[in-house]
Amino acid sequence: MDVQQHIRELMEERGWSEYKLAKMANLPQSTISNLFKRNNVPTLYTLEAICKAFGMTLAQFFSEGKEPMELTEEQRALFAKWATLSEEQKRVLFELIDIM
Structure with a gap:
């Protein structure tokens, strides 16, 4: 993996200078x-700081999309609540999100 190129791509995705x-x-x-x-080549400290700025772990940085992203606690809580909804409630929630 070309570390500098990957950092550049992540910057471009976000529109960062x-x-x-x-x-x-x-x-x-x-x-x-x-x-x-x-x-x-960035030091480990520098790469960790860059990854943190991008909102990812070192493992996610090097995974090249082959592994799923790690969920935040907030995302886990959202999925846990989603699992308790009825099919009708899920449909209504999707409609609400679509109009937001």
């Missing part, structure tokens, strides 16, 4: 710039 990534990851702008301009 190098500056925005640096701010979101709480890293110096020079760290992000050097990552691309000097083709530096």
Whole structure:
């Protein structure tokens, strides 16, 4: 995997500049710039900070879409509540979401 390219793709998906990534990851702008301009491989600390900014784990970063994303506690709670709904309640909820 080309780590720099993958970071660049994630930035493009979000419309982030190098500056925005640096701010979101709480890293110096020079760290992000050097990552691309000097083709530096990020340290583990830097990559963890970048992943956190993207809202993902290191495992998710390297999974290349082959493994499911880990759910947040909020998402788990939502699915647990969903499982208790009747088919009619699910249909109504979908209709509500569609008009939002």
